[in-house]
Amino acid sequence: METVELKVEMVGIHERRLRKCLSKLKGIEKVEVDGNSQKVAVTGYAHRNKILKAVRRAGLKADFWSPQNDLLNAYAYGSLRFNNINFF
Secondary structure, eight states: EEEEEEEEOOOHHHHHHHHHHHHSSSTTTEEEEEETEEEEEEESSSSSHHHHHHHHHTOOEEOOOOOOHHHHHHHHHTOEEEEEEEEO
């Protein structure tokens, strides 16, 4: 089983549409959506490119999550924490 993390540009109403399009794929076990950081974690046996393609077909802008996105979100929201130490 593999977990694929995606950065998806969405508004609150897109969360339901996103869950619906991902639940139709074979092998998907769980979909976790974090609206604040626009991060989607998909757990299952589906190939990562098929997951990305399904999200894009639903009309949402998406890309694979990278460690750079964590830093950008921390800077934007003003809280970067490592081992209980605040940096911003």
